[in-house]
Amino acid sequence: VEATCHRVGDAPIVCGSRRSSTMMLMSAELHDASTWEWWHFAGFALVIYLGLELLNVLVINAFSSANQIPIRGKHLDEFEFIDNAFIQFNKLAIIVFTYHMIRFTFTAKNICWDIRDLGILNGPSSLVAMHIVYDFFYTLFHRFLHNRIVYRFVHKHHHRQRAPTRGNLDAINVHPFEFVVGEYIHLVAAFLVSRVMTIHVGAIAWFVAVGGLLASLNHTRYDLSFLGVYSVKVHDVHHRLPESNYGQYIMLWDKLMGSYKPYTTEKSVSAKAQ
Numbered sequence: 001v002e003a004t005c006h007r008v009g010d011a012p013i014v015c016g017s018r019r020s021s022t023m024m025l026m027s028a029e030l031h032d033a034s035t036w037e038w039w040h041f042a043g044f045a046l047v048i049y050l051g052l053e054l055l056n057v058l059v060i061n062a063f064s065s066a067n068q069i070p071i072r073g074k075h076l077d078e079f080e081f082i083d084n085a086f087i088q089f090n091k092l093a094i095i096v097f098t099y100h101m102i103r104f105t106f107t108a109k110n111i112c113w114d115i116r117d118l119g120i121l122n123g124p125s126s127l128v129a130m131h132i133v134y135d136f137f138y139t140l141f142h143r144f145l146h147n148r149i150v151y152r153f154v155h156k157h158h159h160r161q162r163a164p165t166r167g168n169l170d171a172i173n174v175h176p177f178e179f180v181v182g183e184y185i186h187l188v189a190a191f192l193v194s195r196v197m198t199i200h201v202g203a204i205a206w207f208v209a210v211g212g213l214l215a216s217l218n219h220t221r222y223d224l225s226f227l228g229v230y231s232v233k234v235h236d237v238h239h240r241l242p243e244s245n246y247g248q249y250i251m252l253w254d255k256l257m258g259s260y261k262p263y264t265t266e267k268s269v270s271a272k273a274q
Contacts, residue, residue: 031106033099048095052168059167059216067223069233073162073240076170083173086157090172090179097183101208104187110198122200126193130207131249134189138182139253142246145178154178162239164219168212171219182248186211214249233263 033041079087105111112122145155154175164170172179190204217224218235225231229250238245244261247254254260 031103044099045095048098049091052091052094055212055216056168059213059220063217063220063222063224069221069223069236071163071165071221075163075165076161079169079173082157086176086179087169087173089176090174093176093180093183094172097180097187098208100184101187101190101204104190105201105204108191108194110194111204112198112200115202118200118202122198123203126197126199127203127207129193129197130186130189130199130203132252133192134185134207134211135247135250136253137185137188138248139246139257139259141181141185142248143259146242146246159239159242161219163221164236164239165221167220168216169219171215211249218248231263234260237261237263 036044076083112118145151154177158174158178161170161173174182186208190199190207193199214230217232220232222232225233229252231251234245234247234251241261244259245251245254246259251260
């Protein structure tokens with residue numbers, strides 16, 4: 001048994017004892033699609049797809065006892081063909097993104113797998129760092145989407161819904177370009193953080209899974225918040241006042257960039273926003 005961190009071929013750093021040959025074989029297959037049979041592709045896609053359906057049910061039902069945010073914008077009552085087409089495409093994009101994130105965790109440097117080596121720095125600290133880095137790039141990208149020309153052809157589709165209620169379905173009802181870039185910023189964030197500190201694979205899994213949960217909650221009426229860092233109301237303001245609150249998960253960068261607008265109970269909203 002080795003007590004040091006090491007690499008085996010293209011596998012990630014393993015902190016603590018060496019992984020068994022069985023896990024090495026599993027990892028080689030899991031992160032290398034060239035070794036897959038057709039049923040591997042089908043099974044992988046099915047697991048992710050069912051996970052998305054479970055997420056949607058979880059978000060809608062698990063928090064149903066929470067206080068409700070009043071509907072103050074126009075609700076998109078029925079999905080059109082383009083809405084359903086974008087949603088299904090984006091679900092497929094999530095499957096591809098998940099594979100690429102898994103591949104990253106197996107091949108990148110400074111990714112720790114041994115549960116016994118999970119600590120404050122490679123766990124919670126790296127998780128916070130990934131959220132901060134992610135929201136920095138996402139905030140800039142989101143502001144770009146509100147450029148008049150870009151907005152017309154890309155982001156306007158998402159803002160047809162000014163009072164989100166459907167959770168994950170409203171969250172992923174966006175133009176495919178916007179969705180794919182937004183997803184892969186998670187990969188960029190994990191890569192950049194891994195260049196300066198070791199990340200436990202559990203932190204990456206939490207980063208992606210909880211990110212999906214928070215993005216879905218952002219598109220409900222549930223009045224939920226967390227330590228003054230995350231609040232569903234903040235994103236609800238963005239859907240009514242589009243030139244504000246560009247961040248996905250946290251309010252940090254909007255506050256630093258001057259685009260943060262708190263939720264108020266005032267009923268008057270500018271005609272431009274409506």
